Amino acid sequence: MRFMLDQAQTDFGRTVDRMLGGADTPHAIRAWGRGEHAPGRAVWGRLADAGVTGLAVPQAYEGVGPLPVELSVAYVAAGRHAVPGPLAETAAAAVLLGALAEGGTARSGQVAKDWLPRIADGRALVTLAAADGGPYALDADAADAVFAVAGEELWLAPGHGPVQPSFDPARRLARPLPGGELLARGPAVAAAAARAADWAAFATAALSLGAGLALVERTATYVGQRTQFGRPIGSFQAVKHRLADALIGLEFARPLLYGAAVALASGPADGALASGPAGGALASGSTGGARAEVAAAKVATGEAAYTAARTALQLHGALGYTDEYDLSLWIRKARALRSAWGSPSVCRARVLAP
């Protein structure tokens, strides 16, 4: 057992984090919210340069994946800097197309060849609508492709309906238009879509953890500087304890995220539950292993990030409630990610599924 990042993974996370720290993501987010995608696409270009966009793409299609541990590390950094765009959806679509191509028809092989290399090198930014994620495709107006799963059918949608704003200005939701090009059909689509939904939930969990960490870090800095009654408010226990609780939530969500990564890496039929030291708390059997581990990570990261957002909002006072202060970009993201790709209650049910 070596349940920790190795040096290369740690370095990779630092590199992505540092690169994003210099990318002025708040500017890109605000532009994205106005439908101006160029600054956001530039950030994606940097992610591609760092090798992030190829992490969910199989090696047969010019990716380096699937590498769930590395993906979680990179997505935590992306969440920490609130990178706009369909990050979880692009990774999930890559898993979906990759799974269909594997042992699939010539047609699904061609679809994978058309899209996966372009996803891997960052040229294509795609989105996905599937039952597990609700009726909307995130950022369909910015995407090069809108994939839609309906039962046992995978469609390349012909376009999307009106763009609906989210509570998070960086997230813009639209329903895919019906019809378009039928890419695949049959039970394999449903199976691949379930796998893709797990990856979407997993990626969303990583983004949530990153957003939560950023909220706690920014708030810790603020309360160390803000002075009332002649001393920094961060010296008051009422303030300290709220922040401590927020950090506890995040630090115990982190191992669940990595546990989910280990489960995803070991394949759909074998979760970490069977191989972990315990047989695990989630000992629900081997087939549901990865799904339950991802669901646990999704609940914990979502709740922890949301708690961090509430804490940040409260401890910043009225300042945290303003649109113009950049903190609001993270506060609103934490709320939106909490229900994306599996609400807390849906995921709790999955944890207990026999």
Add this chain to the structure above:
Amino acid sequence: MDLDLTERQSAFRAEARRWLAAHTPTSPLPSLETAEGFAAHRAWERALAAGRWSAVTWPEEYGGRGASVIEWLLFEEEYYAAGAPGRVSQNGVSLLAPTLFEHGSAEQRARILPPMARGETIWAQAWSEPESGSDLASLRSTARRTDGGWRLSGQKTWSSRAAFADRAFGLFRSDPAADAPHRGLTYLMFALDAPGVTVRPIGRLDGKPAFAELFLDEVFVPDEDVIGEPGQGWRIAMSTAGNERGLTLRSPGRFTAAARRLVALWRERADEAGSAAGIEAAALRDRVADAVIGARAYELFACAGASRLAAGGSLGAESSLNKVFWSELDIALHETALDLLGPHGELSDAADDRDAPGPWSDGYTFALAGPVYAGTNEIQRDIIAERLLGLPKGRR
């Protein structure tokens, strides 16, 4: 990043499982907070020691197996999964022993550890005083130099296990003129039946004498029972507080086993209630799931800590995160079980009605103390805020 076990670890786990299956008492022992239960638990410690399972991480010469922290995790997982009894030797094994390994002499280790492992000497702690709880460094019990040793005087309280234990360890003020409260303290061990010691048991919330007050009147302690240098007691007591002990005070196995029992209880109750339970069932389901998720998080957090230690790293203020997390998880888990039991949930563990909650009730009472002992959760949150988040120190 993996959770795989080596062949050696798998074999270790299988051996533990076999031994526990063959030796674990088939019916639960009486509560260890009673005289009868204490004796039964002491006998169980003797049985564990005979199989060399009572302190697996210790070197073999003291009765251990030289097990790694990862192997300890595996043993604990198996231990609680087997439904084995609570550990009456916990104070000694997880609090005093690490201190002796780090600061004790070879003579002390050879003299003290083997009988501790065999359950012959059960240890109580003597930290808190009536006027010194969270502000432990303000303690006033004294150790006065005398020929060949020290004379202890004063009062200790909330001394866990002291009602039935054999010996105790704690801090005493040996230099009243020292320039700061945490200086001039000495770490000493003493017998609870020594002349001058009066033990007054205190009933915990359910009346069982789980702790005691200790009145000390010129109690003689020989020099050989001082740990480390006189005057260095605070540093010695704190140096092991944050490291491995933070990981090993409460094992994940306790919570993963309890979470599995909770899920079983929930399924059983859900079957009985049928679909009529409606919204209430969904709310309870979410709490059951949260207990399972919490236990898994705690387990994986420990795996991460054990991996870090195995790689030569160390743990620091993270143990404060740990303490708050497990103590709150323990309460939430047991509250959920009692709520699932509906009208039967209020029955105490002494009730023998066929629907009595039994261990859930005792476990709930035990859990309620968690946020208070071993450093209150308020103190832990201060540590988290100051050492992990860098917030300024302030008045408590």
